[in-house]
Amino acid sequence: MGEHTRPRRSLWMFGAESEEPSYQQRAARAAQLSQQLGVELTAPRIPPADALDLRAPRVTPPDHLAAFCFTSTWERAYHSYGSERSIYGVRGDYPNPPDVVAHPRAEAEVEAVLSWCSDKGYCAIPYGGGSSVVGGVTPPDGAGAIVTIALDELDQVLEVDEISRAALIQAGAFGPHLEDQLRPRGYTLRHFPQSFSGSTLGGWIATRSGGHYATNHTHIDEFVETVRMLTPAGWWEARRLPGSGAGPDPNRLAIGSEGILGIITSAWMRIQARPRFRATGGIRFPTWEAGYEATRHIAQARLWPANLRLLDPALAAGGAGLDGTQAVLIVGFESAELPQRALLEQAVGIARDNGGIIPEDELLADDGTGQPTGRSGAAGAWRNAFIPSNPGLTAGLGLIGGTFETAITWDRWPAFDAAVREAARDVLVQSCGGGTVNCRFTHVYTDGPAPYYTFAGAYRDGSDPAAVLAEIKTGVSDAVMAAGGTITHHHAVGRQHRPWYDTERPEPFALALRAAKKALDPAGVLNPGVLIDP
């Protein structure tokens, strides 16, 4: 069996193999951090793929699948994980790799490999970019033979309908490649999750990814005209329609199905002309409370800014150079057709009425020529807060960090924030001897915010980082659920969020979803254990 020939992504960090820092670079970073934090940190030696000794494949693809099904060590190691690779890949820890990794090059090959799995009762795990932070593509333990079906060969924009502003796009297209194909014609999908460079259209749809727009059309859901999904019972594909009221929306049951009902192979997506006009400003607030109250009023004015992102004082200090007491709200409007400055002024007016501070000359507006007017404010430095540093540099250094995100109605938000921060601090003290918790809003609705929390701590010598992380996640997830939030606003459920998801979703809906899965996938092969048990 040959090798699949795409450029490799990293086995142990988010990014391409070619972007991995060297051992020397990581060791230098460890020394620097040791001094900075007063803790001894050591850069690990990360085992290369050819040194790994994986469990032998338990099944062999039949001849008619051999041309696109692989069993090489690298393929199986890579597809063992989503983003857990940053913990396990660092240590060369691959106890449960898939037995076979398929890279179908056409829908007929997706059909062929899924039929094989259904007939034999092998687990079939659809795999997009592998950026899941919730174990959504991780093989389940004790489930028998596992076939991971990677969609990366199906990565083309097949058709652009310029009149309707829609495009037929294959599910395996990664973010940058998808935009590269739309850009020459002047279009964009404008879906930019944080994982953009390492995630795919199919993954976004399967997980209800949250994207670029902070208000109004926050999730990929809104941009889906229709999904094409292969189920063991046949193709699931509704008509291309701008809207319909014919029964419950079939697309809405496919969107968020996380691979348990079928394999998404393509979708007609609503695209847009590329924006030419922009208007943006960073507004300071004396307190976190003043910041979120103003954010609420802007959201409820239904101006629908593309950007409406609030950083708490700690993040604003780190990202925008503020003093640690002030919050900062980034408001931005954009359009392909029309100047946006008037909308920005309306939003800023509401912010000022609620205690916001921004000098007039810090309202940045682009008049369509690509030349911004106004000058960048002190708060303009906020952009850096969203540019991630090289993730490989801290991998396995004894630092632990993560994020959790949710949504909550405004009436409960202040008490929610207090309770969740307290729970997070408590569990960080218990697990790590202390740590930090920060919050920003990634998306905002008329009826509530979607807060995104970042935490960091150090794990103790000899402790298992995965266990420490799980302990922290459990503590904060319990708090989020107890305070009335959702276990996920846009990171999906996967395997990790299952205990909380099970309490969140209405029990009759679980009955309905289980029955739907059983009807479509009677052998129960599709991503078992994700979202629901048989």
Place this chain on the structure above:
Amino acid sequence: MGEHTRPRRSLWMFGAESEEPSYQQRAARAAQLSQQLGVELTAPRIPPADALDLRAPRVTPPDHLAAFCFTSTWERAYHSYGSERSIYGVRGDYPNPPDVVAHPRAEAEVEAVLSWCSDKGYCAIPYGGGSSVVGGVTPPDGAGAIVTIALDELDQVLEVDEISRAALIQAGAFGPHLEDQLRPRGYTLRHFPQSFSGSTLGGWIATRSGGHYATNHTHIDEFVETVRMLTPAGWWEARRLPGSGAGPDPNRLAIGSEGILGIITSAWMRIQARPRFRATGGIRFPTWEAGYEATRHIAQARLWPANLRLLDPALAAGGAGLDGTQAVLIVGFESAELPQRALLEQAVGIARDNGGIIPEDELLADDGTGQPTGRSGAAGAWRNAFIPSNPGLTAGLGLIGGTFETAITWDRWPAFDAAVREAARDVLVQSCGGGTVNCRFTHVYTDGPAPYYTFAGAYRDGSDPAAVLAEIKTGVSDAVMAAGGTITHHHAVGRQHRPWYDTERPEPFALALRAAKKALDPAGVLNPGVLIDP
């Protein structure tokens, strides 16, 4: 068994019994129309409720349900129909009335009556305002005993969360009563389907009603925070959340379920401050084609006007006094917080770039004082086109008319419109010897319009109006489906749209929906035959 004591709605027209025109008024109208159309029309004598001789109830509610379950002739006649009453009620034709009509006054009574139906295998038909135009609340033939469960006693706004701008509203609240309860606090749901006065929140949710907003948040779907629905397997109710990405959205499977999965008893709905600022204009176009091209460009500029309604030249002539060649586009913006004139000017700019004509002084903007500035244009008369004349005046006069509505992507729209109009004219010639077909856009998306067609003809002496109407509906529905549309953008599926819905929805989705229903409603009692067969 006593009588249910709410003010009665009409047995034979859309509206209250108190609004019914007298026989004399209808006879005068018939004489007037006879002269005008050159056809002999006769006002029928409509049998009063106490003259009706219905099939005796086949079941008797047990004692514990007797206080809210009724078997009177009026109750059973009224709940025999949705809007088909305008054909059958006129003739006193009630071959298949429900056996019992329940008006539960509390959720416990909804539970009690649904349990009774499940245990005995009686059909349970949830009934809101009875405005369905697709047979969505009509008892099925040959299905055994039928219990219609009317929600009209559950009509309260139970809670208003002013901070989150959301309200908990019972499903049986009719539009005006719902708004009456929100208005004193300064809020509104702003969902105004054409059936507003005769339909309920629960009905809107169950049928994915299309509302006030012509763009962006077009359906009730977008305003639902969470639905509370009783299934035979228990209460289906997700958390109140502004957004979530936890699996497929449970609300989206309840929304549009047309009573086959459960009985919606209440919902948390997103409400808004009442608008104070408005800006509107009626823009003329030399042709229908120029009008819809401009409409497309405005929609694709993502300005999200509240109103964006295009009338074809025939409607524009009738409603706005234009010359029969010009189309008219009504564009309107509204806000509780902010002046809207600048947005209107941007939309008008796009319209003018695409051949639209509107003098500067016909841009109407309200500065928040309630005083519009600018003067009403010739096109301002369009509003009259949306005010229905008294429906009872033409009931049973030998005239036949109806509507059908759909959605289609822009790329296919011109050919679609041509094909659908041709099919409609053909079937009107065949069925009525001729007639009229007109079109307007009720809702518009970036990727396509939602056209709404109105047709009218006369049926021949002795022919069955229901059969003629069915013949026309079949002809136009076949054409809509063949040309790529949806069988319904916001009128729902019910029983009448089933044949086309069955070809429209993906077969695996039908498997999933059927399995979900079976899991929730194993006895198959909930609205059987609507949406799907067992």
